[in-house]
Structure formats: C-alpha cells, structure tokens
Amino acid sequence: MSHPTPDIRPANPRFSSGPCAKRPGWTLAALEGALLGRSHRAKDPKAKLAEVIDRSKAILGMPKDWRLGIVPASDTGAVEMALWSLLGARGVDILAWESFSKDWATDVTKQLRLADARVLSAPYGRLPDLAQVDPARDVVFVWNGTTSGVRLADADFIRDDREGLAICDATSAAFAMDLPWPKLDVVTWSWQKVLGGEAAHGMLALSPRAVARLEAHKPAWPMPKIFRMTKDGKLNEGIFRGETINTPSMLCVEDAIDGLRWAESVGGLPGLIRRSEANLAAVAAWVERSPWAAFLAEAPATRSCTSICLRIVAPWFAALDAEGQAAAAKKLAGLLEKQGVALDAAAYRDAPPGLRIWGGATVETSDIEALLPWLDWAFAQVATEFDKAAA
Template sequence: MTALERPATRPQNPLFSSGPCAKRPGWSLDNLKNAILGRSHRSAAGKARLKLAIDRTRVLLKLPDDYLVAIVSGSDTGAVEMALWSLLGARGVDVLAWEAFGKDWVVDVVKQLKLGDVRVMEAAYGQLPDLAKVNFSRDVVFTWNGTTSGVRVPNADWIAADRQGLTICDATSGIFAQSLDWAKLDVITYSWQKVLGGEAAHGMLILSPRSVDRLESHTPKWPVPKIFRLTKGGKLNREIFEGATINTPSMLCVEDYLDALAWAESIGGLDALIARSDRNARAVTDWVERTRWIDFLAVEAQTRSNTSVCLRVVDAAISSRALEEQAAFAGKIVKLLEKEGVAFDIGAYRDAPPGLRLWCGATVDTSDLEALLPWLDWAFATLRSDLAASTQAA
C-alpha cells in the first residue's frame, strides 16, 4: 500500500478526547470571571450559584417536576457509588456490563458490598447483554452509553414500566447527547466533563420518587461513608438537592458548568445538543462506510454510540496479527497524529480492544471531524506502507 499525500486542511480544534472532552465552541477563561471565589460555598452567594446549576440542569434536561438533582463529589464514579452504597440491599440485583465502567460496578456490587443475590450479565466489547433476560423485580444497574466500547442501549423499551426494583443508570457519556426516558430511570448519574465539556471531579445525581422512597424505607447493612450519605434521621436530606453539597465543591468548576449550560441553552437546548452529536457521528459513519481499513467496534448499528465512537483496524495485514501488535499499530496512528497536531488522545481505552476512539459529543464541531478523517487515512496509509517495507526488508 502506498502512502497518501499529507492533507492540507487541519481541524481548527484537534481535541477529540473522550474525557475530559473538548470545551464548548467559543470557550474562554474570561467566561468564568463571575465565579464565587474566596467565599464559602455555604454563603448565600455560593449556594445561589450551586442552586442555579441544579435548576438549569433540570430545565435543560426537561426532567419531571418530582425528580431531584444534586451536585456530588467524585465525578460520575462518585455519583454511581453513592447510589449503590445507599440504595442496594433491599432485593436482588442484576448488573449489566459490556465495557470497563460497567465492570467496575460489578466489582462494587459483588466484591465490595458483597451482595449475595446478584446476577452479572456480561457481554464482550462491541456487544450488549441480552436485555430481554433482565428481571425488573430486581434492582438493575447499567450504563446507558459504554464510553469505552462505543456501545449504547438503543432505547428504554426493554425496561419494564411496572418494575418493582430500581433502575440505576450510569448515563455519563450519553446524557445531553441521547434521548433518555426519565419514566424508566430511577437513578441517573453523570459528570460535567463529558457532553458539555465541563471540568472534572464533580458528579450529578438525579433521583426519581421511587428511589427517594427506597432511601427512606431501607437502611443498608454496611457502613455508609459520610460523603455518600443522602439521608438524615431516616429521611432524605433535601438540602443536598438545594445546593448544600456534602463536600466542598470548586466554585470555579461550578461557574464553568454554568457557562456550558448557558451555551447549550443559547444554541437550542437539549434537542440541539443531540442533533450536534448525531451530526458528528454521522460524519464518522459516512467515512467508515466508504473506508476499507476501519470499522466500528460496536457490532450492531442501532447500538453504536453517537459520542464515544470506538473504531478498530480491520485491514487484514493488521487484524491478523497478535493483539499486542495491533495495539502497537493503533498507538502509532495516535502518536503520528498527535505529532502533526491534528488529533489528541484518540487511542482506545486501556482495557478495550486495540483501536481508536473519537469523541463526537456536542462540543465538537462537525467541520473538525470532517477535517480529521483524511488525516486518519493518511496516517494509516503511511504506517501501513512503512510496515510493508519493513516486512519485505526482513
């Protein structure tokens, strides 16, 4: 295979990391000048900014009036684990895992909380477990969008409306980019640094009335760390959902999140965010469909993520090699494009199969993805040609 000519057009923004993700178009540090710095987050001014972040989140997501929203510590991981430690143990649990973070929740439930009545439903990278086998008389823990596999649930139709258990959904790389059916979800978690491109370390916890009922009727058998405690005296601590965070938040990060929410509102709200993500994913899909050396990691088209788009090299000369060699080849593509300054942090997740991962969330402009794609072809052709030459020399 011969090398291609180096493309003439470069992405204006070469940031395609799947977390932390690109800042929104037009972002500047100057946008954070109103941050409440040097003041207590429990001051009237501090609590007002935290409450504003909660209220704007509710409006942008079009949440039901009786769902509660809180800012919590530890990013999405902290929010998920807060839910697991506080809510589980009242009944059996089905845990779904088809990528790295879903497998983390399996470890939490099985090895940390040591629950006895647990069904682990796993699938290989690129696939989903059999959703028809989920038992909704039990609590169900799952990721909506597999950030490390590029595989998402296609919709919420598989979730029983008359379920007895709770659905606990890690939605961090899907929320704001995909339509979530709130009536089917009892706990929703995410972090700021994904679709809205906010700063890290803070998580969001959304609770349905059913999950609040569980909190007030069920006491876990294990100790619950202070940072996870959602109740006080057997009742929900509602101050947490009014901006009284359990742990000290970064008010600079809060201001950045408010800036991202304001931008989202300015471009048309949730529908516009979803449309931008869909348009980005479509650009990559069109390229994959006309390109012989690359394919999606996700097997089924209806389960392919529109945010964390995971790709694998299918050229026979590469895919026939050992996994270590495949990973090395993909790593060379990543390093070459980083050296050229056209794409940063596009390697597959460390525990995922070898390949590439492009963030296509709403803060990425489609024009930048379209400018990147010829560079991917160029990098592949260049390295493939070098590989052929070295093989012949050997």
C-alpha cells in the first residue's frame, strides 16, 4: 500500500487536546500587559481577575444570578471543589463514559465513599442510559468526553423541576458548545482548552440552587482550605469577585484575557461554535470517504467538535491483538509528529487505540483540511510495515 506525500502542511501542527493551540496570531506580545511582581490582592490585579470573570460570563451567556469564580488546580480543582463541598445531602448518580468521568466516579465512591451513589457507565464511543438519571438525586457528568470524543446532544434528561443538583464538567465544551444553563447547577472548565489559555487555573460557576446547597449543607468530612467556599455558613462572595483562594499567576490571567478578547473578536459564542463545528465538518467529510478511519463516537449527534476521536477500522488492524493495535496506532501518531504535521495527536492512553485531533475554536479549519491527507499518508506507511511483518 502506498500513498503520495501531500504537498500542503498545516500552518500550525498543534492539535493537542490540552493544553490546546493558542489563538491564531498569538505571540508573547499578548502578555505585555501582565501585572507581574504585584500582589493579586491589590486593586489593579484584582480588576484583571474580575475582568476574566465578567468577560467569561458575558461570552457564555451565563445567567446574571449565577456566580463565577477562579479556583486552583485547573478544571480538576473546580470539579473536586464541587464534589467535596456539595455532595452528601442526597443520593447521587454519576455518568461515566470516558476517562475523566470515571475519575469523578472514583472520587465519589472510593474517596468520599458515599453510600448512596450509582455509577451509570458506558464504554468508549457511547453514552450511558440517560433515562436512568433520577431527578430526586444529584447527578455528576461531563458535557463532552475529552478522551472519547462523545458529547451530550442535549440536556433533556435533566428535569426542570429536579430536586437534585446537576454538576457538569464542561472543560472541553465551554466556549465551543451551547450549554443550557437552566438545566445545570454547577459548571466547570479550564483556561487551557477551547480558548488555548495557560494551565493551572479552573473556573467554577454556581447557580442559585447550588449556592443554597452550599449554605445549607455541611459535609461530613474535613474540608481542605482550597475547597472551602463558605464562611460562617454563608457563601464567600469574594471568590466570585476575583479574590482567589490562593495566589494566581497574573501571567496566565493576562493570557486568559487575551483569549477572551479574541473570542469577542470572532463573534463571541456563536462565532466560536461555528469555528469548532467547521472543524468537525471537515473531519466528518473525510471520514465519510475513508476506507480505514471512523469516529469513536457511534451516534453522529454525539460526535464532539473539540476532541475529535478516530478509530482504525482496517481489516489488518482488527486482526491484531491489543498490543499490536496499540503499537500500530502509536506508530501512526509518531509519523505525523516526525513530519511536523500533527503534534500530540495520539488517542488518550486509556482510550481505544487511534487518533485524537483537537478541533476547538483556536484551530483553523484550513489546518484541519491540510492535515487530513497526511493521515492517509501516515496510515499507508503503517499498513505497509505491518503487512510486511505479518508476511
């Protein structure tokens, strides 16, 4: 098997699913306004932190009565704060269909050790049975499976008259997908995903219902300082005005502001969604005519426009054992990296062997289109090598 070497290369080969590509045209000059060597509690740095919060809320169309804060430890920290602070008041359902959602299930069942916890799971490529979600219970879920490329098509499984809280990890969905705020109570994300910001900081959004739970519910376990969102039984409002729990990086804050301003320049949330969906559409058109690649997400409506996960369906690949499939997929991603056309495009380590191409809004569709012929080229090289080995 052979395939001609493509003539065109992506202008930007960065297709990592996190940290993700910087916005088009980004240079270090974007950070020149950073307030370095300053206390984050001073007036001007605190105003920068508040700017991140205010611009984020405006772009995302978050309801005015929601709180949004900057918290430690990226999206993971934001999710952990929600789980440790809010759960335990009633039973909880955890939806698990990829690596990170399985991590949240582990936290709830093995670390918090909640007795009344149900894990509703599905294999990579599918969603759990959403009809099993009980509106009387809390529910924890990801909106977009970063490691599986499977996203929720809608939130119809969440009742408007629910008694429990809907806690949503939206880190690879926020700014690329339209989140239905009335259906949600807690939403988390990080700067290094769709807007390509620098890592280590998380965003935690709380509905009035979530705030009421925080003020009424006292967890049965000790709460580390970085998880505490209440003081004397009341919400610590300062967290949601830019008074962070721990010291933030003002360099990262400046970068986040730059990303948000860029988002506004491309049309806000509708523009960001259009950019991500265009990337998915380009890959989908290629997959449609590909003899060897398919989406890991089985249902078209659940295919992610950010973490686009592909599996290999060639007969020779299917005939390999698990170790052989992993080796072939690794070889494929390695060839793309060696050619400098796709960096960090291998599937997540716990996912089925294949490729994962980030299609978030900071990625140009022209770069996706330039990459696709290289996927065919690299596959042909790997197929030839493994055919020879089999012979």
